[in-house]
Amino acid sequence: EAGVAQSPRYKIIEKRQSVAFWCNPISGHATLYWYQQILGQGPKLLIQFQNNGVVDDSQLPKDRFSAERLKGVDSTLKIQPAKLEDSAVYLCASLLGPLRYEQYFGPGTRLTVT
Amino acid sequence: AQSVTQPDIHITVSEGASLELRCNYSYGATPYLFWYVQSPGQGLQLLLKYFSGDTLVQGIKGFEAEFKRSQSSFNLRKPSVHWSDAAEYFCAVVLGGGGAQKLVFGQGTRLTINP
Numbered sequence: 668e669a670g671v672a673q674s675p676r677y678k679i680i681e682k683r684q685s686v687a688f689w690c691n692p693i694s695g696h697a698t699l700y701w702y703q704q705i706l707g708q709g710p711k712l713l714i715q716f717q718n719n720g721v722v723d724d725s726q727l728p729k730d731r732f733s734a735e736r737l738k739g740v741d742s743t744l745k746i747q748p749a750k751l752e753d754s755a756v757y758l759c760a761s762l763l764g765p766l767r768y769e770q771y772f773g774p775g776t777r778l779t780v781t
Numbered sequence: 782a783q784s785v786t787q788p789d790i791h792i793t794v795s796e797g798a799s800l801e802l803r804c805n806y807s808y809g810a811t812p813y814l815f816w817y818v819q820s821p822g823q824g825l826q827l828l829l830k831y832f833s834g835d836t837l838v839q840g841i842k843g844f845e846a847e848f849k850r851s852q853s854s855f856n857l858r859k860p861s862v863h864w865s866d867a868a869e870y871f872c873a874v875v876l877g878g879g880g881a882q883k884l885v886f887g888q889g890t891r892l893t894i895n896p
Contacts, residue, residue, distance in 0.1 A: 671824070700883070709785075709871050709886030710825070722881055758824060762882075768813050768832070768875050770884060772824035 671773035679779045685747035692761030702758040787887035802857040804872030813875035814855045867894045
């Protein structure tokens with residue numbers, strides 16, 4: 668079974684530029700999560716999708732971050748414009764469904780904003 | 782508020798020595814608890830989980846954890862560490878349920894292994 672795929676693995680941009688990250692969850696997994704992991708901290712949830720609907724985006728800085736999950740499969744997270752404090756690892760995770768509790772994580776995208 | 786605390790930011794042990802990483806949670810109901818490991822440049826890998834039943838749970842790579850409700854703890858243990866165990870370890874608790882469930886993580890414990 669293929670795992671959660673993310674791309675790119677690394678990205679360096681200047682502040683005020685835009686960037687997009689892509690995630691492909693495990694096939695059949697209905698729930699998809701985006702986490703932000705700042706160096707030295709645990710992952711923090713940004714947004715949660717159930718199929719193609721948003722369940723929780725309370726921690727998403729909506730003035731600069733946006734995310735979508737078209738057709739309930741792949742997802743894209745975008746930052747525009749980026750700030751220095753957005754430097755972090757962005758992790759995508761998927762979950763089979765509401766009655767399961769084990770999330771599977773992708774390798775992450777390391778973003779550096781200069 | 783529900784939270785997870787890992788009191789030790791960094792631990793160093795010698796190869797072959799025993800290991801215990803601490804995790805305390807604040808949660809009203811019976812929690813669903815996890816330990817994840819993250820190697821440099823990698824995503825999070827699930828080591829073990831506790832939902833109910835036997836309070837001593839076995840995981841992969843020789844790890845185990847014990848749920849103690851009276852102490853609100855879920856400490857991770859390994860009897861003899863290997864150099865390959867050097868990594869960052871995260872304790873996490875599930876909040877909410879069904880389609881609204883989410884994970885809340887502790888800040889992590891970085892494990893260094895001395896040869």
